[in-house]
Every structure is written in C-alpha cells, then in structure tokens.
Amino acid sequence: MSTILKVDDLVKNFGGLTAVSDVSMTLNDDELVALIGPNGAGKTTLFNLLTGVITPSSGAISFRGPKGTVTLNGKKAYQIANLGLARTFQNIRLFKDLTVLDNVLVAMTSQYKEGLLSTLFRLPSYYKKEAKIAKEATELLAIFDLQESVDVLAKNLPYGIQRRLEIVRALAMKPQILFLDEPAAGMNPEETADLTRLIKKVQREFHITVVLIEHDMSLVMNLAERIYVLDHGAMLAQGTPTEIKQNPAVIKAYLGEEVS
Amino acid sequence: MEASTLQTFFQQLINGLSLGSIYALLALGYTMVYGIIKLINFAHGDIYMLGAFWGYYVINFWHFNFLFALLSAMLVGAVAGVIIEYFAYRPLRHAPRITALITAIGVSFLLENGMSYLYGSTPRDFPQIIEPVNYHVFGVLISNIQILILVTACLLMVILQVIIKKTKMGKAMRAVSVDPDAAELVGINLNRTISFTFALGSSMAGAAGVLIGLYYNSIDPLMGMTPGIKAFVAAVVGGIGSVPGASIGGFLIGLLETLVQSVGLSAYKDAAVYFVLIVILLVLPAGIFGKNIKEKV
Amino acid sequence: MTILKANFKYNVSWLIIMVAGFYLMNTLMLMGIIDSFIENMLVVIGINIILATGLNLVIGFAGQFSLGHAGFMAIGAYATAIITTNSATAGGFYTSIVVGVIIAIIAAIIVGVPTLRLRGDYLAIATMGAAEIIRIIINNLQITNGPSGMFNIPQFATWPVVYIMVCVTTILIANFVRSRAGRAIKSVREDEIAAESAGINTTNWKLAAFVFGAATAAIAGSLDASYLQTIAPTNFGIMESISILIIVVLGGVGSLTGSVVAAVVLGILDTALQNFGTLRMVIYAAALILIMIFKPTGLLGSHELSFKHLFSGTKRKGRVRS
Numbered sequence: 001m002s003t004i005l006k007v008d009d010l011v012k013n014f015g016g017l018t019a020v021s022d023v024s025m026t027l028n029d030d031e032l033v034a035l036i037g038p039n040g041a042g043k044t045t046l047f048n049l050l051t052g053v054i055t056p057s058s059g060a061i062s063f064r065g066p067k068g069t070v071t072l073n074g075k076k077a078y079q080i081a082n083l084g085l086a087r088t089f090q091n092i093r094l095f096k097d098l099t100v101l102d103n104v105l106v107a108m109t110s111q112y113k114e115g116l117l118s119t120l121f122r123l124p125s126y127y128k129k130e131a132k133i134a135k136e137a138t139e140l141l142a143i144f145d146l147q148e149s150v151d152v153l154a155k156n157l158p159y160g161i162q163r164r165l166e167i168v169r170a171l172a173m174k175p176q177i178l179f180l181d182e183p184a185a186g187m188n189p190e191e192t193a194d195l196t197r198l199i200k201k202v203q204r205e206f207h208i209t210v211v212l213i214e215h216d217m218s219l220v221m222n223l224a225e226r227i228y229v230l231d232h233g234a235m236l237a238q239g240t241p242t243e244i245k246q247n248p249a250v251i252k253a254y255l256g257e258e259v260s
Numbered sequence: 261m262e263a264s265t266l267q268t269f270f271q272q273l274i275n276g277l278s279l280g281s282i283y284a285l286l287a288l289g290y291t292m293v294y295g296i297i298k299l300i301n302f303a304h305g306d307i308y309m310l311g312a313f314w315g316y317y318v319i320n321f322w323h324f325n326f327l328f329a330l331l332s333a334m335l336v337g338a339v340a341g342v343i344i345e346y347f348a349y350r351p352l353r354h355a356p357r358i359t360a361l362i363t364a365i366g367v368s369f370l371l372e373n374g375m376s377y378l379y380g381s382t383p384r385d386f387p388q389i390i391e392p393v394n395y396h397v398f399g400v401l402i403s404n405i406q407i408l409i410l411v412t413a414c415l416l417m418v419i420l421q422v423i424i425k426k427t428k429m430g431k432a433m434r435a436v437s438v439d440p441d442a443a444e445l446v447g448i449n450l451n452r453t454i455s456f457t458f459a460l461g462s463s464m465a466g467a468a469g470v471l472i473g474l475y476y477n478s479i480d481p482l483m484g485m486t487p488g489i490k491a492f493v494a495a496v497v498g499g500i501g502s503v504p505g506a507s508i509g510g511f512l513i514g515l516l517e518t519l520v521q522s523v524g525l526s527a528y529k530d531a532a533v534y535f536v537l538i539v540i541l542l543v544l545p546a547g548i549f550g551k552n553i554k555e556k557v
Numbered sequence: 558m559t560i561l562k563a564n565f566k567y568n569v570s571w572l573i574i575m576v577a578g579f580y581l582m583n584t585l586m587l588m589g590i591i592d593s594f595i596e597n598m599l600v601v602i603g604i605n606i607i608l609a610t611g612l613n614l615v616i617g618f619a620g621q622f623s624l625g626h627a628g629f630m631a632i633g634a635y636a637t638a639i640i641t642t643n644s645a646t647a648g649g650f651y652t653s654i655v656v657g658v659i660i661a662i663i664a665a666i667i668v669g670v671p672t673l674r675l676r677g678d679y680l681a682i683a684t685m686g687a688a689e690i691i692r693i694i695i696n697n698l699q700i701t702n703g704p705s706g707m708f709n710i711p712q713f714a715t716w717p718v719v720y721i722m723v724c725v726t727t728i729l730i731a732n733f734v735r736s737r738a739g740r741a742i743k744s745v746r747e748d749e750i751a752a753e754s755a756g757i758n759t760t761n762w763k764l765a766a767f768v769f770g771a772a773t774a775a776i777a778g779s780l781d782a783s784y785l786q787t788i789a790p791t792n793f794g795i796m797e798s799i800s801i802l803i804i805v806v807l808g809g810v811g812s813l814t815g816s817v818v819a820a821v822v823l824g825i826l827d828t829a830l831q832n833f834g835t836l837r838m839v840i841y842a843a844a845l846i847l848i849m850i851f852k853p854t855g856l857l858g859s860h861e862l863s864f865k866h867l868f869s870g871t872k873r874k875g876r877v878r879s
Contacts, residue, residue, distance in 0.1 A: 076758075078755075090557075094751070096747060109740070110756045114736055127564055356853060366845035370843060496679065527697050535686070538683050541682075
C-alpha cells in the first residue's frame with residue numbers, strides 16, 4: 001500500500017473564521033476511508049479544498065498521479081478532476097435537464113476528441129466516436145442498473161437513483177480517488193443498504209480509493225477501513241473503526257450529537 | 261490660470277451633480293424593483309417619460325405650480341408603476357426570469373409607442389414654470405433650476421431612505437428582498453409589499469421626469485430610453501439592490517459624463533460610461549455597495 | 558456501419574427539406590407569387606434566423622446571458638460594406654464575410670475573456686456595454702464614414718445566397734450543440750460547479766460558445782449590409798440586440814427550432830402590420846406581452862424538431878426505472 005494523496009498542514013480561513021486548521025492526512029491506494037465529525041466541523045470544506053472548488057489559505061496537497069507526483073495547490077477544479085480526483089456533492093448536483101447518458105458523457109469529455117471540422121460537418125469519424133463513447137458510457141451505466149434510463153432526464157429520476165447517477169458520473173472520469181459527500185443523506189434504510197452494497201462494489205470492481213463523509217454511523221463502521229475525525233476544523237483523531245469507537249476525545253465531541 | 265482651472269472644475273462638478281441627481285432618482289427605482297423581484301424593469305425609464313408628460317399637461321392646462329406638478333407627477337408615476345406590476349409582471353412571478361425581462365421590454369415598447377401614437381413623436385417645449393436665474397459664485401455659473409434639482413433630488417432620497425429604514429413597510433420591503441418565502445411565512449403580504457415598492461420607485465421616476473423637463477426644456481415619448489439604460493448602469497455600478505449604491509452610482513455616472521464631455525470627448529461619453537461599468541464589475545462583481553454572494557457547495 | 562446508415566437517413570431528410578424549400582420559394586418567385594416585397598421579408602427573416610440561433614447558442618445552450626449580439630453583427634456589416642465598396646466582386650464579398658468573422662472572433666475573445674466570469678444580469682449589462690463601445694467606435698471612425706453610415710454598398714447577398722447561408726449556419730450550430738462540445742456547454746449552463754468537478758474547463762467552453770455565436774452574428778451582419786446596401790451605426794444599437802433576444806425568448810430558450818419559428822412568425826407579423834403606421838409597434842408590443850404571459854417558456858419551450866424522434870415514433874422522455 002502506497003500513499004496516493006498527502007495533505008500537509010492545510011488551512012482555510014474565511015475572513016476571521018478558520019474553517020479548516022492545520023489538517024494533515026494521507027490516503028493510500030485502494031482503501032476506503034471515512035471522514036466524520038459533527039455538523040460544521042469542516043468536512044465539506046476539506047473536500048472542497050482537496051477537489052479545488054476553493055483554494056487553501058496555506059498548506060500543501062500532493063497527489064501521486066499517473067505522471068508522477070504533482071502538487072494540487074493552485075490548480076483549478078477541472079484540472080484536479082482530470083488528474084483523477086472525482087467527487088459527488090452533499091446536495092445532488094446533476095445536470096438536471098440533460099439525459100442520464102449525457103450526464104455521464106460530460107464527465108468523459110477529456111477522454112476523447114471529436115475535432116471541430118468532424119463535429120460541424122458530421123464526418124464519418126464523428127459518428128464513430130459518438131457511437132464508441134456512448135457504448136462505453138452505457139456499459140458503465142449498466143454496471144449500476146441504469147441502462148434502461150439512458151434517455152431519461154436526470155431531474156425525472158427518483159432521489160435515490162439520482163444519488164447513484166452522481167456516483168456513476170464521477171466514476172466515468174476514471175478517477176483514482178472518489179470523494180463521496182454524504183451519499184446516504186436523505187435516504188431510507190433500504191436505500192442506504194443498497195448504497196452500502198454499491199460502494200463496496202465500486203471499490204471491488206474499480207480498485208480506487210474512496211473517501212466518504214457520512215453521518216450514518218452504521219454505514220461508516222460497516223464500510224470504512226480507516227476513519228478520520230474532524231472537529232472544529234481540526235483533525236481530532238484517526239484510526240480503525242474500533243479505535244475510533246473507543247477514543248475518548250471522539251466520544252466527547254459527539255456527546256449530545258449522535259452517539260453511535 | 262490656476263483659478264480658471266479650478267473654476268472649470270467646479271462648473272463641471274455642478275453640471276455633473278445636476279445630471280447625476282436625475283440618474284440617481286431613476287436608479288433608485290431600478291435598484292428597489294431589482295432588489296425585491298430580481299427584474300430589470302425596462303419600463304422604468306418610460307415612467308419617467310410619463311411623469312414629464314404629466315407635468316407638461318398640468319402646468320400648461322391646469323396651471324399647476326411647480327410643487328403641485330411635482331407631487332402629482334409622483335402620484336401618476338406611482339399609479340402607473342403599480343398598474344404595470346399588477347397586469348404585466350405579477351402573472352410572471354414564477355416564470356423564468358428572462359420571460360419577465362422580455363415582458364418588461366414589451367411594456368416599455370407599449371408605453372413609448374402608445375404615447376407616440378396618441379401625442380405624436382415630435383419633441384415639445386416644457387413650460388418654464390420657474391423663471392431661470394443664473395448666479396455667479398466665484399466665477400462658477402449656477403442656475404436656480406440646478407439648485408432646485410439637486411435639493412429636490414437629495415430631499416427625495418433622504419425621504420426614501422427614511423421610509424425604507426424606519427417604517428414597517430420599509431422593513432417588509434427589506435425582508436422580501438432577502439427571502440420572499442420566509443417573509444411570507446412571518447406574515448408579510450407579498451403582493452402589497454411589491455406593489456408598494458413599485459409605487460415608491462415609480463414616484464421617484466415621475467419626479468425625475470418633471471425635473472428633467474425643467475432642466476432640458478424638451479420632452480418626447482422616447483426620452484426615457486437612454487436615461488433609463490444609463491440609470492440602470494448607475495444602479496449596477498452602485499451595487500444593484502442597494503439604495504445608497506444607486507444614489508452614489510447615479511452621481512458617479514452623471515459626473516463621469518460631464519467630465520468626458522468637458523475634455524472634448526463628447527462623442528465617447530457613452531463609451532466611457534460603459535467602459536467604467538465593465539471595469540467596476542470586473543473588480544467588484546456586485547458593484548460598489550453590492551454584496552457578493554458566493555454559491556454554497 | 559449501421560450507425561452511419563441510420564444517421565444518413567436523417568441527414569438526407571434534412572437535405573431534401575432544405576432543397577425542396579429552396580425550389581418552392583424559387584418557383585413561387587418565378588411565378589410572381591412572391592414579389593419583391595415578400596422577398597424582402599424572407600431575407601429579413603433569414604438574417605434574423607442566423608442572429609437568433611447564434612444568440613440561442615450563447616443564452617439557451619451555454620446559459621450565458623449576452624445582450625451584445627448587435628455589436629458583433631455591426632462588425633460583419635462594416636467589414637462587408639468597406640471591402641465590397643472597394644472591391645465590388647463576388648470574391649470581395651466572400652472575403653469580406655471571412656474578414657468580418659475573424660474580426661468578430663477577436664472582438665468576442667477580447668470582450669468574453671474578462672466579462673464571461675460575470676453571472677446572469679451582470680453579464681448581460683456588461684456585454685451590452687461592450688457592444689455599445691464597439692458601436693461608438695464605429696460611429697467615430699473615418700473608414701466607417703462615422704454617424705452617417707455607408708451607402709450604395711454593392712448587393713451580393715441575394716435571396717439564394719441568404720437562404721444557403723441560413724441553412725449552413727443553422728446546420729453548423731445544430732451540429733455543434735449535439736456533440737461533445739454541445740454537452741460540455743450545456744453542462745456549464747446546468748451547473749458550473751458540477752461541470753468543473755466533472756473535468757470541464759468552464760471558462761474555455763463558455764468562451765467557445767460566445768465566440769461561435771459572435772462569428773455567426775458577423776455573417777448575419779455581412780448579409781444585412783450587402784442586401785440592404787445601406788448601414789448606419791444606429792442600426793446596431795441596444796434595441797437591435799434586444800430584438801434578437803426577443804426572437805430567442807419568444808421561440809423558446811434552448812430550442813433552435815423555436816428560434817426559427819419565432820423569426821418567421823415575427824417577420825410575418827411585422828410585414829402584416831406594415832400598413833398600421835405608428836400603431837404597428839403598439840400592437841407588436843401588446844402581442845409580445847400577451848405571448849409572454851400566456852406562454853412563459855416561449856412558443857416551443859425547449860423542444861426541437863428531430864427526424865430521429867419522428868422516425869422512431871416520438872419516444873417520450875419520461876420513462877423512469879427505479
């Protein structure tokens with residue numbers, strides 16, 4: 001197991017407020033890590049920093065990509081995404097008025113070229129490219145039982161399926177790390193069980209690192225190999241699920257919140 | 261030499277402030293309406309035209325004095341604003357915003373061309389109800405009309421600010437502009453508040469119409485088009501939704517125009533206004549007093 | 558190969574319609590049913606189709622509210638006016654279109670790079686300002702003959718030329734919209750943050766749509782100058798940008814078919830109201846308000862005419878599998 005992402009002393013200030021202070025963490029190849037903490041602990045902010053949605057005030061993020069180790073500081077969100085860090089959002093952000101297939105195809109944009117002339121004048125090479133990439137996307141959708149819905153507009157999907165599609169869209173980027181921001185939020189127990197199976201499946205079939213923010217402790221304890229605990233913007237603890245369960249600092253932080 | 265440059269400067273300052281106060285009065289209406297229903301009320305400049313025409317008629321035919329002409333024009337502006345909102349904008353409150361914008365453009369066309377149809381499109385001389393007197397103060401030429409415009413405009417802006425800050429209706433307006441749904445939940449009557457906002461903003465435009473009639477002596481059905489767009493630019497520069505911003509923006513645009521004109525570049529005065537607009541938006545994307553709200557992820 | 562064959566069928570259908578449309582119009586002209594008055598209307602409709610589909614690409618597909626379309630149209634118009642006045646040949650005319658497009662692209666990049674980071678109404682007002690600056694510059698140049706405009710521009714943009722240009726630009730825009738590029742710009746419209754996180758360089762794609770729209774506006778301007786033979790800076794003001802916007806919204810934001818339909822409807826309405834004098838604009842304004850109130854998403858919403866759907870029995874998008 002080797003390190004794929006290394007975060008050193010990451011800080012984010014919003015005006016006078018420190019949302020993330022001196023956070024350091026490492027992610028290894030092919031592992032499932034959970035990021036937990038009370039509401040307002042800075043979990044989503046940390047995700048936003050790692051995926052380039054916001055820029056850190058200080059600190060370093062280095063990523064071991066296919067072309068060697070690169071620093072992610074100062075890179076734009078789309079560059080980070082194309083390097084292999086994909087994510088989902090706490091409040092689902094699908095392309096609502098696009099079809100399920102198009103949602104996935106958008107995420108594959110950087111994986112193929114159609115050429116301006118070929119596109120504008122509909123040369124045979126355009127149709128071949130379109131067919132090939134659509135086939136690839138449909139195959140991916142089929143893995144997650146979405147092949148029947150390719151032509152459905154994303155906004156017309158049921159809530160649980162929308163969450164699933166968002167994960168598929170992220171996977172379509174062929175990421176090395178997948179960040180899932182509260183994937184079980186708003187789900188009923190049955191849907192949560194489905195989701196747990198789904199995340200396991202993703203890990204098993206795609207061999208990628210998965211990081212998830214989650215409040216559902218049964219899901220976290222069930223899935224995570226390692227857990228990071230964030231509180232008031234600082235890293236409170238880290239360890240295996242068993243270690244975290246017995247950590248007094250963690251119990252204190254969660255008291256009156258959600259006792260697992 | 262030194263003294264004359266200073267004189268020219270003050271002369272332009274006076275001219276710029278007079279023009280700017282008209283823009284400011286108009287900008288207030290744009291900013292209030294935009295603040296509350298996020299609509300660029302394209303017809304606002306035409307309410308100013310209506311105010312000017314009303315002033316023209318009541319002074320010529322009913323022999324109103326300045327104060328009554330001004331107050332009745334404000335009333336007419338307010339009524340026109342409320343009627344327009346009721347018939348054209350209210351049915352579209354939940355429609356795509358661009359639809360409401362096109363409707364506003366349609367209302368503007370209707371007022372401009374309706375007035376042209378009814379009264380002809382040739383410019384008319386606005387009755388000189390107040391005998392123009394020019395004062396020379398340290399070599400700077402100031403007319404009593406300029407003073408009147410400035411004082412009236414500033415007075416109206418202060419009154420407006422008091423209404424918004426101190427009255428119950430003003431509080432309701434501010435609440436609706438922050439969150440209409442929440443405002444409704446705490447018992448604010450949405451329709452009445454929006455009507456009131458239109459009435460208030462449109463009355464300012466009506467007043468501006470009479471004042472500009474006095475200042476430029478000439479009115480016509482299309483007179484609202486260009487000042488309307490300039491005033492909207494002023495509102496954006498000041499930070500749309502902000503009442504002090506609209507006033508500052510109005511004066512700024514007025515001063516800028518006179519400044520560019522005074523250095524002999526009058527052909528480029530509009531270009532200068534738009535250039536400053538773009539630069540300000542690039543530095544302050546929500547204008548001078550606007551709050552830049554970042555999307556939460 | 559079957560994919561090619563299926564698509565061949567759709568493409569041939571479109572081609573037949575376009576050629577048939579041309580021959581129908583041509584025959585009616587030869588028979589004298591379409592007189593020069595109606596021909597003039599058809600040309601104006603054609604130019605408006607080019608302008609509206611181009612603006613719809615920017616507003617409806619990329620989701621960027623631009624109010625500066627007339628500025629780019631002015632660039633094309635003046636390029637053609639200046640070049641064909643000096644070299645009154647067909648070669649000169651087509652060169653002038655290319656020159657207009659190139660200058661419009663450069664202008665769109667200069668305007669777009671700083672302003673496209675603005676959102677919504679702020680972008681609209683900034684692009685409107687930029688277009689006004691272009692117009693005011695033209696108004697003050699020697700080569701453009703200042704405020705009085707240019708006259709006696711040689712007429713190369715005859716009805717067939719305009720018809721072919723309408724077909725070509727519409728095909729190019731439709732093909733752009735339904736491709737990798739189209740999906741990317743639509744994702745920007747839907748959700749900029751999600752698009753960035755899906756690896757889309759939103760800045761570049763917004764600019765691509767904006768530049769493409771500007772290029773087609775320049776073509777429309779070239780045709781306009783060459784057909785009308787007279788242009789002046791006042792023709793390319795804010796009101797022109799607004800009237801293009803009206804076509805887009807009336808037809809349906811995000812529907813190219815809608816833009817075509819709205820351009821035709823408004824063109825016919827405009828011609829039918831010719832005899833009403835001043836009342837014409839009053840009726841037009843009232844019609845606009847009523848259509849918007851009773852059909853807020855425009856005549857066609859976001860629907861498109863598609864042979865693919867016609868042939869496969871109009872598959873409705875709504876089936877949900879859970």
